[in-house]
Amino acid sequence: MSNYDHEQLSRLIGMLPPAPEAWVQAAQELPAARRGLDQLVARAEADAAYRAEVLADLERALRAEGVEPQPRVVAELRRLLADD
Amino acid sequence: MEALGDDGQAAARRAELIAHEVSDAALVARCRAGDDDAWRELVDRFSRYVYAIAVQGFRLGQQDAEDVFQDVFARVYERLGSLRDDEAVRPWIAQLTRRVCIDRLRSGARESDADIDDLPELPAEDALTALEEAFDVHEAMAELPENCQQILDRFFARDESYRTIGDTLGLPAGTIASRLSRCLDKLRDAFEGRNPPPAPSGGQVT
Numbered sequence: 421m422s423n424y425d426h427e428q429l430s431r432l433i434g435m436l437p438p439a440p441e442a443w444v445q446a447a448q449e450l451p452a453a454r455r456g457l458d459q460l461v462a463r464a465e466a467d468a469a470y471r472a473e474v475l476a477d478l479e480r481a482l483r484a485e486g487v488e489p490q491p492r493v494v495a496e497l498r499r500l501l502a503d504d
Numbered sequence: 505m506e507a508l509g510d511d512g513q514a515a516a517r518r519a520e521l522i523a524h525e526v527s528d529a530a531l532v533a534r535c536r537a538g539d540d541d542a543w544r545e546l547v548d549r550f551s552r553y554v555y556a557i558a559v560q561g562f563r564l565g566q567q568d569a570e571d572v573f574q575d576v577f578a579r580v581y582e583r584l585g586s587l588r589d590d591e592a593v594r595p596w597i598a599q600l601t602r603r604v605c606i607d608r609l610r611s612g613a614r615e616s617d618a619d620i621d622d623l624p625e626l627p628a629e630d631a632l633t634a635l636e637e638a639f640d641v642h643e644a645m646a647e648l649p650e651n652c653q654q655i656l657d658r659f660f661a662r663d664e665s666y667r668t669i670g671d672t673l674g675l676p677a678g679t680i681a682s683r684l685s686r687c688l689d690k691l692r693d694a695f696e697g698r699n700p701p702p703a704p705s706g707g708q709v710t
Binding site for chain 2: 423424426429430432433434435436437438439440443444446447448450451452454492
């Protein structure tokens with residue numbers, strides 16, 4: 421005897437709708453974003469002129485590293501450069 | 505059999521990952537080894553679960569839920585190396601998500617100067633258990649033919665109309681209801697094959 425009828429199964433399927441696509445994409449790009457940030461910060465540590473350039477326009481610097489400048493990533497870069 | 509080139513091998517690995525042919529443990533191992541495709545699949549595999557715990561379990565608004573969602577996957581990425589049992593990635597992610605949701609509720613209460621007693625009610629264990637069961641059902645769905653996965657997900661999880669589903673999948677809208685019914689039958693078989701119903705009571709316990 422089955423414990424699950426169509427109504428129960430359909431309710432359970434409906435309990436897990438997809439997360440917003442942009443959220444999923446941002447999470448999926450995390451490794452690439454981290455690598456881009458690490459490279460950028462390492463270069464900024466070694467080159468004061470580049471550091472000033474990055475600080476002047478964080479979003480442009482991220483784009484140049486191939487990283488989408490989402491607010492969360494920009495904030496992380498700002499924090500890393502401040503710690504620097 | 506013809507050997508696959510580098511591109512072919514990469515594509516085959518991706519297809520294998522997406523088809524859920526890779527166990528959670530193997531996926532974690534690949535993520536730890538720096539395989540970006542594996543990480544993408546891990547996020548894909550658990551994204552609905554994390555989202556549901558935040559939004560349905562803890563009833564967070566979209567902004568808080570988005571912060572929790574990104575925070576959870578950032579922590580998973582950073583701490584994957586400390587996971588002791590790779591097979592236990594799912595309960596680990598669930599626990600992590602609950603903790604991040606609770607932190608979010610607490611910090612929200614602090615910011616609004618609310619008393620600790622004014623914290624929104626935490627979800628009942630039943631609600632979180634139901635999400636576990638829903639996750640199991642989605643895993644069973646992944647074993648069904650692609651057309652069944654699509655039609656069940658679009659209708660029940662994405663709330664699409666018969667018309668939209670028919671247009672997208674190239675099916676006559678009049679056949680959607682019967683297809684849904686057949687696919688639910690297949691899902692029940694797949695689900696109960698993975699999670700057999702308990703035996704009737706009265707049996708001897710050894």
